[in-house]
Amino acid sequence: MATVYKSKTDAWLLAILAVAIAVSLFAAIVTVSDGSPAAWPVAAFIAVIGVGLPIWLLLSTRYTLEPRQLRVQSGPFKWHIKVADITSITPSSNALSSPALSLDRLRIDYGSGRSLMISPRNKEQFLRDIEAARRGAA
Secondary structure (H helix, E strand, O other): OOEEEEEOEOHHHHHHHHHHHHHHHHHHHHHHHOOOOOHHHHHHHHHHHHHHHHHHHHHHOEEEEOOOEEEEEEOOEEEEEEHHHEEEEEEEOOOOOOOOEOOOEEEEEEOOOEEEEEOEOOHHHHHHHHHHHHHHHO
16 A cells, blocks of 8 residues: 655745745736737746746655655656665755755665655654565565
């Protein structure tokens, strides 16, 4: 059975995304007010990227633990990590781009030198569950 863990979300990130959405909406409105026929496609592009993508990331960032794999989704981005390939999980606050909406992260090392950082809301439960899955995959 699969267990879904939503991403923890930092307030500062929500604030930055809210400002980005507001600026994008303002830019789209200003572009349309220009009145040129080409303005509508440009405004639509600005709205989709500047409004749609942040909202998609906020609503879809989650980690699904299945018996044999961890599925990570964040907007249009997806990762599938075999539980048996996970070599270590360590706490991290690294700010590098990752499918995590918080700096309270876990770095998952897997495969041959690959890693991914995630930020499940309930890290302790996630760690217990993934350790149980790793023991089952061994």
